[in-house]
Amino acid sequence: MGLFDLFRGLVQEKAEEPELPAPRQEEDELEIYSGMRVEVTTFDGQLLFVAKLIGPREGRAQLHQYSESFSHQGEEEPVRVRIRGYHDHARKAVYMEGTISVLPERKWQVEELVVARIGNDRAFFRLDTNVDATATIMGGRNAGEKACKLLNISVGGACIASAYPFQEGDKFLLKVKLLEDRDTSVMYCQVLRIINRGENKPTEFGCRFLELNESDEAKITQNIFAAQRQQRSGTR
DSSP states (O other), X not given: OOHXXXXXXXXXXXXXXXXXXXXXXXXXXXXXXTTEEEEEEOTTOXXXXXXXXXXXXXXXXXXXXXXXSSOOTTOOSOEEEXXXXXXXXXXXXXXXXXXXXXXXXXXXXXXXEEEEEEESOOSSOOEEEEEEEEEEEOSSTTOEEEEEEEEEEOSSEEEEEESSOOXXXXXXXXXXXXXXXXXXXXXXXXXXXXXXXXXXXXXXXXXXXXXXXXXXXXXXXXXXXXXXXXXXXXXX
């Protein structure tokens, strides 16, 4: 499905939304910077692609697309999208809107770029899942595989549920098969948060991925895109 098939009727839907406050231009310039990693989504939250924001200035910028999961061949008309970035220094999510149009070599021109809001939200798009996984502890008397459930995953981390009592700071290898027709994904993780859901419910652990290189991030992104498509089509 092409980008503009996804956006059919988007202009009419957008007109019905409440107006956002006028952007704070001087503060916004401090929040957007060249090289910021961003995610481009539809207005209903569907992830289209991950990119690097390049050269933002006076409401214009370029998006250099990381993944090849989304093809823009044949797309010609500009489209309004939501763009979510993460300010590494301020540790805040930056929510933007803009109009994108196709450039060669998996690049996009952004016009009318404005900041809608700034929040303390998660840095990356997260895909909800509920699949079996294992957490392998390396070394020590508790070494070995521990059964767990992968509850959600993003390019930056994951949330798992497990009966094993992980502690904040614990590190392990997370192994999970997101898609039946793909290889098992293996990520080195560290526990950041412990979430108790109540009696008779497994404890949840919010984790971040460690030591990911650009190739690893690209593979995770590809699998997230593919799993999202299968979820939307009702297949596994």
